[in-house]
Each structure stands twice: as structure tokens, then as C-alpha cells.
Amino acid sequence: MSDIQTNISGRDAPHADTTFGEVILRTEGLTKHYGGVHALIDCNFEIRKGEHVAIMGDNGAGKSTFVRQITAVEKRTSGKVWFNGQYVDFDGPLEAREAGIETVFQTLALADHLDVPDNLFLGREKVLFNLGPFSILDYKGMREATLAGLKKTGVKIPNISNTIQNMSGGQRQCVAIARTATFHSKLTIMDEPTAALGVQETAQVENIIRTLKEQGEPLILISHNMRQVMDLCDRIVVWRRGRICANLRKEETDGQDVVAYITGAKTQAEYADAA
Amino acid sequence: MAQSQTTHGVGGLTFDASKRHRPPELNVFFALILLVAVFEALGWLLMGDSFLFNTRPNATSIFNTARLTIIILQVSIVGIIALGVTQVIILGGIDLSSGSIVGATAMIAMSFAQVSLVNGQPNPKMMLPEGWQDLPMIVPVLVGICCGVFAGLINGFLIAYTRIPPFIATLGMMVTARGVAKWWSKGEPISFPTEGYAAIGKGMTPVFIFIALAILFHLILRYTVYGKHTYAIGSNEAAARMSGIKVDRHKVMVYTIAAVLASIAAIVLSSKNLTAQAGMGTMYELDAIAMTVIGGVSLSGGRGSILGTVLGALIFGVIISGFTFLKLDAYYQEMVKGAIIVGAVVLDQWRQRRAASRT
Numbered sequence: 001m002s003d004i005q006t007n008i009s010g011r012d013a014p015h016a017d018t019t020f021g022e023v024i025l026r027t028e029g030l031t032k033h034y035g036g037v038h039a040l041i042d043c044n045f046e047i048r049k050g051e052h053v054a055i056m057g058d059n060g061a062g063k064s065t066f067v068r069q070i071t072a073v074e075k076r077t078s079g080k081v082w083f084n085g086q087y088v089d090f091d092g093p094l095e096a097r098e099a100g101i102e103t104v105f106q107t108l109a110l111a112d113h114l115d116v117p118d119n120l121f122l123g124r125e126k127v128l129f130n131l132g133p134f135s136i137l138d139y140k141g142m143r144e145a146t147l148a149g150l151k152k153t154g155v156k157i158p159n160i161s162n163t164i165q166n167m168s169g170g171q172r173q174c175v176a177i178a179r180t181a182t183f184h185s186k187l188t189i190m191d192e193p194t195a196a197l198g199v200q201e202t203a204q205v206e207n208i209i210r211t212l213k214e215q216g217e218p219l220i221l222i223s224h225n226m227r228q229v230m231d232l233c234d235r236i237v238v239w240r241r242g243r244i245c246a247n248l249r250k251e252e253t254d255g256q257d258v259v260a261y262i263t264g265a266k267t268q269a270e271y272a273d274a275a
Numbered sequence: 276m277a278q279s280q281t282t283h284g285v286g287g288l289t290f291d292a293s294k295r296h297r298p299p300e301l302n303v304f305f306a307l308i309l310l311v312a313v314f315e316a317l318g319w320l321l322m323g324d325s326f327l328f329n330t331r332p333n334a335t336s337i338f339n340t341a342r343l344t345i346i347i348l349q350v351s352i353v354g355i356i357a358l359g360v361t362q363v364i365i366l367g368g369i370d371l372s373s374g375s376i377v378g379a380t381a382m383i384a385m386s387f388a389q390v391s392l393v394n395g396q397p398n399p400k401m402m403l404p405e406g407w408q409d410l411p412m413i414v415p416v417l418v419g420i421c422c423g424v425f426a427g428l429i430n431g432f433l434i435a436y437t438r439i440p441p442f443i444a445t446l447g448m449m450v451t452a453r454g455v456a457k458w459w460s461k462g463e464p465i466s467f468p469t470e471g472y473a474a475i476g477k478g479m480t481p482v483f484i485f486i487a488l489a490i491l492f493h494l495i496l497r498y499t500v501y502g503k504h505t506y507a508i509g510s511n512e513a514a515a516r517m518s519g520i521k522v523d524r525h526k527v528m529v530y531t532i533a534a535v536l537a538s539i540a541a542i543v544l545s546s547k548n549l550t551a552q553a554g555m556g557t558m559y560e561l562d563a564i565a566m567t568v569i570g571g572v573s574l575s576g577g578r579g580s581i582l583g584t585v586l587g588a589l590i591f592g593v594i595i596s597g598f599t600f601l602k603l604d605a606y607y608q609e610m611v612k613g614a615i616i617v618g619a620v621v622l623d624q625w626r627q628r629r630a631a632s633r634t
Contacts, residue, residue, distance in 0.1 A: 073517055094519020109517040111510035113577035114503075122507055123518035125500050133501045133528065 021049030022085070024187050024218050025070065025101075030079035032065050039065040041242045043079070047187070050216045052209070054229040057239030058262055063222045064106055066239070067191055071096045071103050084186055094123050100186030104193050106222075108176040116160035117146040120179045149182030153208045170201030177208055188212060189220045194228065206232060226255045238262055245271045299571035299578070299626075303586040306569075310590060314597035326600055342600070344479070346592035350566070351485035352547070354588040355540040357563040357570075358492050359533030361584040364567055365496075366529050367509040367576030368434065368441035372448035373537040373563055376426045377556025378456035380541035384419030385465040385551035388412070388472035398467050402460060412471030416542055423538025424531055426452060431527030449560065456553040466550040476547025484543055488536065493581040505529060509576030565616045566591050573623050590615075 025047050032040035040062045047053045055063045069076040070083075072090035081088050083099060090096040093103075110119050121142045127135040146160055155174040157167075164172055173193060180188050190209070194202040209232050212219055223229050229236060230250060238246040238261040246261040246268045260266040311327055318326040329339045356373045363370045391398055391408035401408065426448060433444040474480070496502035504525050507515045516522050540559075545551040570587025572579025594615070598608045 092519055092521075093517050097519060103517075105517055107513065107517075109511075109514040111507040111514050111577070113510040114507060118503060118507070122503075122515070123520045125503060127500065131499075133504075133525075134495060134499045136498055137500060137503060 021051075021216075023047070023082070024049050024084055025220075026082045027066075027070065028080045028082075030066065030069055030081065031077045032062075032069055032074065033077045039242050040069065040076075043244055045237060045244065047218050047220060049218055050213075051235065052213055052219045052221065052233045054233035054236045055220060055222045055239060056224070056229060056236055056258060056262055061239040061262075062242040063239050064191055065242075067103065067105075067189055067220070067222065071101055071189065097124065097183070100184070101189065102180035102183060102185035102187070103189040104173075104176045104180055104191060106191040106195070108172055110164045110172060110176060112165040113163055115163050116150075116157055116175055116178075117142040119164060119175055120146050120149060120182050124183075145182055146178075149178050153178050153181040153211065154204070155208070169196045170198060170204075173197055173201065173205060177205060181208070185217065187218050187220070189222075191222045192224065193221070194223070194225065202228075226258065229258075230255065240264055240267075243271065247271075300580060300583045300586060303569070303571050303583050303590070307586055307590050307593065310593050310597070314593065314600065317597075317601060321601060326597060342596060346589065346596045347482050347485075348479065349595060350588040350592035351481040352540050352544050353559050353562045353591075354485045354566065354585065355481075355488055355543065356537050356559055357566040357584050357588055358488055358581060359536035360560075360563040361567045361570070361572050361579060361581055362492070362496070362505055362529050363441075363533045364564070364572050364574060365509045365576060365579050366505050366526065367512065368526070368530070369564070369574075370430070370445045370530065370533050371442065371560050372426065372430060372445040372452055373533065373540075374556040374559035374561075375449045375452035375456065376423060376534050376537040377541040377544065377559055378553055379426070379452040379459070380419045380422040380538040381545040381551035381555045382456045382459040382465055382553060383422050384415040384538075384542050385468060385472075385545045386415075386459070387418045388415035388468040388545075389465070390467050390469050393467050400463070400466055402465050409469060412469065412475070415468075415472055416475075419538045419542045420535055422541075423535035426538075427531030427534025428527065430534060431530035434530060435523035435526040453553070456555070460553070462553055464550050464552045468546065468549060472546055473549055474546070476543050476545075481543045481547060484539070488539070489581055489585050496581055501525075501528070506577055509578075511577075562591065562612075565612060565619075568616055568619045568623070571619075571623075573627065574620060575623075575627065 023046050025045075027043055027045045030040060030043040030045070031038075043062075043066060045066070055066065057063050065074075068074045069079075070081055071093055072095060073093050083101065088099065090099065111122060114122070117139070125135075126138040126141040126145070128138045129136045143160070150157060150160070153174070155178045157171055157174065164175065167175070173196070177190070177193060194205050197205065206228065209219060209221065213232070221229065221233055234250055236246075236248045236250065236253065236258055237244055238248070238258065240262065245264075246258075246266070248258065248261070257266070261268075314326040318324050324330060325339065326342070327339060329336055356377070360370055360373060386402035387407065387410055389398055389401060389403070389408050391401070391405070393399070398408065430445055430448050433439050433447075434441050475484075496505065504515065504520050507518070507520060508522055508525060512522060537556075541556065544555060566587040567579070567584050568574060568587070569590050570579065570583035570585070572583060591612075594611060595608060598605075598611070
């Protein structure tokens with residue numbers, strides 16, 4: 001474990017916006033192979049405290065694969081990751097969460113037959129007595145923390161004792177997002193959080209993201225929604241065929257420009273190998 | 276009708292507390308009551324006697340306590356196995372090996388429970404060398420539990436780390452453990468246990484053991500991290516992994532606990548029968564699965580409870596006892612048991628489709 005400033009090669013990720021705080025997450029040469037498939041190739045990425053960065057790209061570009069590597073859902077093939085100033089090689093998603101990386105996965109990662117508090121605290125339950133795997137659950141504590149988490153995000157769930165299978169798509173999404181808000185995260189990652197939502201529910205999720213911005217919490221947002229990205233994020237990183245092909249500040253680009261990078265019509269000079 | 280508790284939620288969705296679903300255990304309980312009522316009616320119609328009540332003139336109790344005792348006694352041993360099978364099925368797995376583990380454990384444990392002298396003569400059926408007889412009761416019990424731990428660890432490791440489907444892994448264990456049971460004494464029964472060992476299965480002790488274990492595992496599944504993770508893995512294994520639950524380790528633990536419960540059933544059974552035979556526990560795995568499914572545990576995982584399984588076991592006992600009471604052949608019992616199992620699974624599938632269509 002050593003300080004980020006002394007361990008990485010010294011170069012800033014291209015177009016990094018230094019108007020924000022310190023670097024919270026940085027990857028260098030992050031690569032993931034599934035057998036012969038190179039899903040993620042040599043990705044150098046960084047995000048600073050308070051910054052909201054969008055990740056865009058076509059389906060199969062490597063966006064979700066990138067998230068799975070930094071959250072340790074999968075073991076990376078090669079590359080280095082620094083989080084909050086320290087080199088990290090998490091042993092699993094729980095370690096990543098304990099370090100402060102909260103993720104809303106595309107699949108939501110909710111257990112259908114469990115209720116809201118059970119899902120919010122899945123894998124890190126509050127306990128009354130620690131007896132290893134047979135530790136006694138603190139239901140009251142988890143319920144109170146759930147209500148506080150829902151209040152913080154402004155999410156309204158009619159009955160938190162209801163199981164996830166009896167909820168609408170929007171409610172499920174809100175539960176998944178509330179899970180990130182219940183714990184004091186240092187970085188939030190949302191993988192297509194509004195992909196399956198209606199207009200009103202999307203607005204609610206976007207409000208939650210704005211709340212995070214006001215609170216100065218950094219966010220990585222994976223989205224296909226150009227309006228949303230332009231509205232909510234400070235920077236856009238475009239992925240193509242497993243590589244980063246553009247790193248754009250919002251005020252220096254527009255929707256058409258971003259689409260050109262996504263489709264491969266354009267590639268920034270420093271990412272020429274991604275073409 | 277006015278909604279008793281309506282709250283506006285996301286997208287204007289509302290929640291009506293009065294439309295909450297009944298716990299599935301309540302449905303199983305109603306089924307049990309209905310079944311008893313049917314046998315009571317058939318009893319008066321066909322036999323001119325009551326199934327549930329004591330109709331003798333000098334009766335000291337309103338209920339037929341002898342029949343009720345038999346009902347619970349005859350399901351208590353398979354019921355102990357069903358407590359483990361319940362956890363495995365909630366986890367999203369299946370265990371076909373429990374019956375054979377009963378056979379193997381009974382043989383091995385009984386070998387350590389033998390007396391040296393029978394009617395003043397040396398025990399003619401001694402399995403182990405001299406000096407290994409007349410051991411304290413705790414020795415065969417611990418040996419039996421160790422058998423369960425060993426078999427359960429193999430099941431768990433095969434399923435969790437080699438990713439063999441649970442059906443195949445436990446099928447392999449089912450055949451292997453039965454082979455061990457036959458090989459252990461070359462097919463000979465093992466008899467003459469010590470008084471201490473024989474006391475385990477005497478009278479109503481099997482029922483007390485069943486009830487104590489049922490309460491213990493009900494509390495564990497309901498109030499501990501172990502229980503919560505078991506439900507979570509059965510409900511959505513990928514989500515459980517992403518949430519940081521050590522899914523593979525947990526699977527090993529659940530299959531080991533299930534095998535230990537099967538070995539406890541073997542100890543009780545061999546003690547009750549005062550003998551162990553290689554064929555002991557044959558088909559018990561299917562009876563245990565049937566009790567579990569009848570008790571409302573979903574074969575697709577994530578749902579069910581120990582309470583449901585206990586009620587399922589009682590339904591099982593009532594069917595067997597009811598058919599004996601009506602003097603119907605055992606063949607009919609098997610047929611009806613089969614039909615009830617299929618019916619319970621069909622009902623579960625229907626419930627799941629209905630739940631899916633509501634969202």
C-alpha cells in the first residue's frame with residue numbers, strides 16, 4: 001500500500017479536470033480477457049472527488065466489464081487500481097464496498113424473496129451478537145437505517161417489508177440506489193440506472209444523482225441517455241471495443257460529437273490505438 | 276372497500292396492507308386440518324369410528340392419543356432429515372444422498388455402540404476388534420456425526436467448487452454411501468447396542484429430538500446471518516455474490532449441516548430399532564423432499580421455512596396413519612404420496628407465475 005502520487009507513472013489521465021478534489025480512483029493499464037475475448041484493454045481512467053463522470057459506449061464496448069473489475073466482482077487480467085490514495089487489489093465485492101465503492105449494478109443485484117432492509121444490508125448485516133456465521137441479526141437497527149437511507153435519497157417505498165418480487169421496476173431501482181446511499185460511500189457507480197424506468201421514475205433517479213452532486217460525492221454513471229449525461233455529468237469518457245477512445249469535458253463537446261466517438265467516426269489523437 | 280393503509284409511492288404506486296398475502300405456512304396448516312377432517316368423515320362413513328377422537332366408553336382423553344403419538348413418532352426421524360433438506364432446497368439445491376447417508380452412518384455408528392457380552396456370552400456379531408465395545412454413548416454419536424460431516428463436506432465441495440449440479444453430486448453420494456453401508460459389514464446387520472445408545476431412540480425421545488432441532492433451525496434460519504444468506508443465495512445467487520456473500524463457502528456449510536442432520540436421524544433410527552442394516556434409510560431422501568415441498572418450500576429456492584416443513588411432515592404422518600386406519604393397502608399410500616408431491620410442486624409453480632404476473 002503506498003500513496004497514489006508516488007506510485008503511478010506521474011502522468012495525469014488525459015483531459016482530467018483538476019478543478020475538482022484529489023483523485024479518488026485511478027486505473028492504469030486495466031485489462032480483462034475472457035479466454036480469447038479481450039473485453040477491456042489497457043484502460044487508464046481517473047475520477048476526482050466531487051466529480052461526476054459518464055461512461056458511454058456501444059453495447060459490448062467494455063463499460064460494465066470495467067465496473068466489474070474495479071468493484072472486484074471479477075478478477076482483472078492485468079493493470080493497477082488506486083483508490084482513495086492507495087493501491088488496491090480487492091479480494092471480492094465486499095472488500096470494495098467496505099473500502100467505500102458502492103455500485104448499482106445493471107442487474108440491480110437484489111434478492112427477489114427478501115424485503116428492503118434485507119437487501120440493503122445483504123452481505124454486511126448489522127448484528128446484535130457476533131457468533132460468526134450464526135451471528136444474531138439486528139432487525140430493528142437495519143430497519144431504522146433503511147428508513148434513514150430512503151429518506152436521504154428521497155425514495156418513497158410504500159412498505160419496506162414488501163419483498164422485491166412484489167415491487168415495480170422503478171421501486172426495485174430505487175431500492176438498489178438507496179443501498180448505495182445508506183452507507184457512507186467514497187465513490188458511487190451506477191450502471192445504466194434508468195434503462196428500464198418510466199419518465200417519473202427516471203426523474204427521481206436523476207434527482208438522487210443531483211443530490212449526490214450537491215453533497216460532493218463522486219459518481220461514475222454508465223448511460224446511453226445523452227440528455228441525462230449532458231445534464232448530470234462533468235466529463236464523458238467514451239469506450240469503444242474494450243478501449244477508451246475519448247475523454248471529453250462536457251463544455252467542450254456536444255451530443256453529435258460524442259456519438260461520433262461512440263460509433264468510431266472520430267477518435268482522439270491520444271487514443272489512436274483504439275480506432 | 277376503503278384501503279386500510281395506503282401510501283403513495285414511486286410513480287403514484289400505492290400499497291394496500293389488507294391485500295397482503297397469507298403466509299404460506301397458514302395454507303399448509305389449513306391443508307392439514309382439511310386432511311384430518313376428510314379422514315374423520317371417511318372414518319365415520321366407512322369404518323363407523325373416529326380418526327381423531329377417542330370413542331371408547333372408558334376414555335380418559337378426548338383425542339385418540341395413541342394415534343396422534345404414532346403420527347408424530349413415525350415422521351420424526353424422516354422429519355429430522357427434512358430439516359436439512361429444507362435448508363438445501365431454500366439454498367436452491369437438492370440433496371438425494373440423505374437416505375444413503377442414514378444407511379452408512381447407522382452401520383458405522385452402531386459398530387461403535389456394541390456391547391461385548393450378550394446373555395453372558397461374547398457378542399457373536401462384533402464388528403470391531405475386542406476392546407472397542409461397551410464404549411460410552413457419546414463415542415458412537417460423535418462417530419456418526421463425523422460421518423455426516425465427511426459426507427456433507429464432499430457434497431458441498433463438489434457442488435460449490437467443481438460446479439457439478441447438486442442433483443448429480445448428491446446422486447453420486449447416494450450410490451457411494453449406500454455402497455459404504457453394504458461394504459462396512461459385508462451386508463450383515465449390526466446389533467446389540469449398549470443401553471446408553473439404545474436410550475436415544477426409546478419412547479418419545481425421537482420426537483423430542485425432532486422438535487428441539489426444528490426449533491433450533493427455525494431460529495437459525497429466521498434470526499441469523501446464516502439463515503439470511505441461505506435465503507439470499509436461493510433467491511438470486513448472482514446478487515448474493517455481487518453483495519460479497521461467500522457463496523461457495525456457504526454452500527459447503529449448508530450441505531454439511533444437512534448431512535449432519537441425516538446422520539443424527541441415522542443414530543436415532545438405529546437406536547430405536549436396536550440394529551443397523553445396510554438398507555436403512557432407503558427412499559428417505561424422497562420422503563424428506565416430499566415433506567419439504569408439501570410444507571411450501573419452493574424447489575426453485577429462496578422461499579420456505581422450517582415451520583412449513585414440520586407441518587408438511589405432519590401431513591405426511593396423517594396420510595400414512597389415515598390409510599392404515601381405513602385399512603387401505605400400502606400401495607395406495609405410495610400412489611397418493613406421489614400425487615400429493617406433484618400437486619404441491621404444481622401449486623408452487625402456479626403461485627410463482629401468479630407472483631411474476633403481478634409485478
